[in-house]
Amino acid sequence: MIVVTGATGVLGRMVVENLVRRAPDERVVALARDPQRAADLADRGVQVRPADYDQPDTLRAAFDGADKVLLISVPVPGVRLRQHRAVVDAARAMGASFLAYTSVAHADDTPMPVPDHERTERYIAESGLPYSFLRNNWYSEVYLPVAGQAAATGEVIGASGTGRIASAPRADYAAAAAAVLAGDGHENSVYELSGDSAFTKAELADLVSDLSGEPVTYRDLPADGYRDALVAQDVPAPEAAFLARVDEGIAAGGLADTPGTLARLIGHPTTPLAVTLAPAVRA
Ligand SMILES: NC(=O)c1ccc[n+]([C@@H]2O[C@H](COP(=O)([O-])OP(=O)(O)OC[C@H]3O[C@@H](n4cnc5c(N)ncnc54)[C@H](OP(=O)(O)O)[C@@H]3O)[C@@H](O)[C@H]2O)c1
Numbered sequence: 488m489i490v491v492t493g494a495t496g497v498l499g500r501m502v503v504e505n506l507v508r509r510a511p512d513e514r515v516v517a518l519a520r521d522p523q524r525a526a527d528l529a530d531r532g533v534q535v536r537p538a539d540y541d542q543p544d545t546l547r548a549a550f551d552g553a554d555k556v557l558l559i560s561v562p563v564p565g566v567r568l569r570q571h572r573a574v575v576d577a578a579r580a581m582g583a584s585f586l587a588y589t590s591v592a593h594a595d596d597t598p599m600p601v602p603d604h605e606r607t608e609r610y611i612a613e614s615g616l617p618y619s620f621l622r623n624n625w626y627s628e629v630y631l632p633v634a635g636q637a638a639a640t641g642e643v644i645g646a647s648g649t650g651r652i653a654s655a656p657r658a659d660y661a662a663a664a665a666a667v668l669a670g671d672g673h674e675n676s677v678y679e680l681s682g683d684s685a686f687t688k689a690e691l692a693d694l695v696s697d698l699s700g701e702p703v704t705y706r707d708l709p710a711d712g713y714r715d716a717l718v719a720q721d722v723p724a725p726e727a728a729f730l731a732r733v734d735e736g737i738a739a740g741g742l743a744d745t746p747g748t749l750a751r752l753i754g755h756p757t758t759p760l761a762v763t764l765a766p767a768v769r770a
Contacts, residue, residue, distance in 0.1 A: 488513075488514045488515075488516060488552050488553055488554050488555075489506060489510075489513055489514070489515050489516065489553075489554065489555045489556075489557070489668050489669070490516040490518060490549065490550060490553040490555070490556045490557070490578075490583075491503050491506070491515065491516070491517055491518065491556075491557045491559070491668075492518045492538065492556070492557060492558050492559050492574060493518070493559035493561075494517030494518055494519050494525055494528065494533075494535070495519045495520070495521065495524040495525050496559060496562075497657055498559055498589065498657050498660065498661055498664075499517070499557075499559050500525075500528070501657055501658055501661030501662075502557060502559075502661045502664045502665050502668075503515060503517050503528055503533055504528075504661075505661050505662055505664075505665035506665045506668060506669060507531060507532070507533060509665050509666070509669050510665075510669040513669060514534070515532075515533050515534070516533070516534045516535075516536055516549075516553070517533050517534070517535050517536070518535075518536055518537075518538035518549050519535055519536075519537065519538065520537070520538065520539050521537075522535045522536070522537050536548065536549045537549070540561065540570035540571075540573050540574055541570065541573075543573050543576075543577060546573060546574060546576075546577035546578075547577050547580065547581055549577070550577050550578050550580075550581035550583060551581055552581075553578060553581055553582070553583040554583065554584055554585070555583065555584065555585040555586075555587070555668050556574075556578045556583045556585065556586045556587070557586075557587045557588075557589070557664055557668055558571060558574050558575070558578075558586060558587070558588045558589070558611075559589050560588070560589050560590070560603070560604065560607070564601070564603055565603075567603050567607075568603045568606050568607060568610075571588075571603070571607040571610070572607075572610055575607075575610055575611055575614050575616065576614075578616065579614050579615070579616050583616065584616075584617060585616070585617050585618070585619070585673070585674060586611060586616045586617070586618050586619075587618065587619040587620075587621055587664060587667055587668060587673070588607060588608065588611055588618065588619070588620055588621065589621050589623055589660070589664065590604045590607070590608055590620045590621060590622045590623065591604040591622060591623065591624075592622050592623070592624045592625075592653075592679060592680075592681060592741065592742055592744060593622065593679065593741065593744065594608050594620065594622055595608065597736065597741050598735070598736040598739035598740070598741040599732075599733060599736035599737075599741040599742070600729060600732040600733060600736060604622075608620050617674035617675055618674070618675060618676075619667050619673045619674070619675075619676045619677075619678065620676070620677045620678065621660070621663065621664055621667065621678055621680055622677065622678060622679050622680055623655075623660045623680050623681075624652075624653045624654055624655060624679075624680060624681035624682065624742055624744075625652055625653075625654040625742055626654060626655070626656065626657050626660070627654040627655055627656045627682070627758070627760050627763040627764070628656060628657060628763060629654065630654065630691060630760070630763075630764060631763070631764065631767040632767070633691070634691070634694075634695050634698075634764040634767045634768050635767040635768065635770065637691075637692060637695045637703050638695055638698075638699040638701065638703070638767075638768045641701060641702055641703050641704065642692075642703065642704055642705075642706055643688050643689075643691055643692040643695070643703065643704070643705045643706070644705075644706045644708060644713060644716055644717075645688040645705065645706075645707060645708070645713060645734050646707065646708050646709060646710040646712070646713035646731055646734035646735060646738065647687070647688050647707070647734040647735075647737035647738045648687075648707055648738040649687050649689075649738075650687065650688075650734075650737035650738040650739065650740060650741075650742070650743065651685035651686060651687055651737075651740075651742065651743040652685055652686055652687075652688075652691075652737055652742045652743070653681035653682045653684070653685035653742055653743060653744060653745045654681070654682050654685075654686075654742070654760065655680070655681060655682040655749055655757045655758060656758050656762075656763045658758065659682075659749055659753055659757050659758055660680060660749070662752075662753040663678070663680055663749055663752040663753050666752050666753060666754075667752065678748050678749075678752065679744055679746050679748055680748055680749040680752070681742075681744055681745055681746070681748075681749055681757075682745065682749070682757045682758075682759075682760070683745060683747060683749075683750055683756050683757045684745060684759075685742070685743050685744075685745050686760060687705075688705050688707070689705040689707075691705070691760075692704055692705040694760060694761055694764065695764070695768055697761075698761065698764065698765055698768040698769070699768050699769075710731040710732070710734060710735050711731070713730070713731045713734060714727045714728050714730070714731035715727075717730055717731070
């Protein structure tokens with residue numbers, strides 16, 4: 488039995504759909520805070536169970552009979568380490584034999600402002616549960632609003648300098664997670680998962696220009712200036728500060744690695760950035 492957490496989230500739903508296609512004979516269980524929102528998955532033969540990381544009682548029942556587990560990281564920094572630990576504890580207590588975790592690129596040595604991933608990885612490793620760390624690079628979809636705005640304003644702003652971003656769309660990461668969950672021999676593995684190629688924000692501007700047919704330039708700012716520019720565009724101050732720190736991490740090379748592991752796991756090249764961004768630019 489394969490249990491997938493966060494199944495009403497964007498990535499979780501894709502993983503469950505992948506597993507149903509890839510391993511039709513496997514029993515797939517989808518965990519959801521609100522099972523009603525996973526009714527379509529239940530219609531397709533997936534067992535949907537309620538699970539709230541803030542209510543540990545729900546977790547034990549959720550992992551009853553679990554063999555393999557996918558823990559999809561929680562969106563909210565700060566609280567999520569406690570929530571991840573609750574999931575690991577419950578999976579282990581209920582006898583799971585394998586836990587995959589969606590982490591971040593080079594979690595143990597990253598300049599990106601996401602320390603919860605390294606702490607979660609350490610907690611999992613110390614739990615004794617056989618694991619696979621799926622160290623996802625950034626989602627290409629992160630740049631959908633950036634591309635849409637750039638097409639409208641003719642400008643991409645940032646503070647990432649010549650730092651490169653090896654993003655891939657969620658669908659590719661979901662396919663990799665399903666391959667690991669449905670396959671064998673992934674115990675105690677660490678996979679650095681990223682797109683086959685990486686782009687700078689200046690190249691992102693060039694791409695939006697190519698897709699839109701209009702001139703688009705990149706304006707590189709100091710991190711504080713980028714944060715202030717985002718606030719001036721009505722981005723909430725904490726999010727603007729986070730995004731500025733993300734760009735500092737990109738400038739330091741945190742998302743640049745392209746080892747080709749994602750393509751190898753999914754069995755085909757990763758989806759080019761242009762394919763993900765084209766609809767937003769044309770809209
Ligand atoms: N690599 C990147 O570029 C990038 C970008 C953004 C996020 N991320 C990370 O990747 C994760 C998955 O991405 P996504 O797009 O699928 O995110 P998402 O759509 O926000 O999904 C997050 C899932 O976590 C569930 N969840 C949150 N709090 C919970 C709780 N207390 N108990 C049980 N479930 C809870 C949500 O449940 P509900 O459906 O009930 O809300 C949802 O199913 C994110 O959570 C974040 O950690 C990575």
